[in-house]
Amino acid sequence: MQPFKWAPKEIGTRHRLGGTPDFIQDNEWPTCPMGHGRMSFYGQLDSINDDICIADCGMVYVFLCFDCFSSVAIVQSS
Numbered sequence: 703m704q705p706f707k708w709a710p711k712e713i714g715t716r717h718r719l720g721g722t723p724d725f726i727q728d729n730e731w732p733t734c735p736m737g738h739g740r741m742s743f744y745g746q747l748d749s750i751n752d753d754i755c756i757a758d759c760g761m762v763y764v765f766l767c768f769d770c771f772s773s774v775a776i777v778q779s780s
């Protein structure tokens with residue numbers, strides 16, 4: 703996979719499983735769409751390269767409800 707040509711070095715390496723999300727914008731913590739309350743942060747996926755870039759080097763954040771296994775994905779970009 704081709705790396706980024708112009709983006710800062712860390713872009714493309716910010717993937718994470720578990721822990722806490724590195725929100726680019728404001729904290730945007732979802733609640734379960736089935737009514738189970740605050741969801742658990744599952745992981746974040748970075749933009750991949752110049753061809754697969756989420757807006758302006760953004761990321762996808764995935765949240766999961768461990769009661770019903772609904773998932774919510776949020777995109778943030780600088």
Ligand SMILES: [Zn+2]
Pocket residue numbers: 734735736737738739767768769770771772
């Ligand atoms: Zn739920």
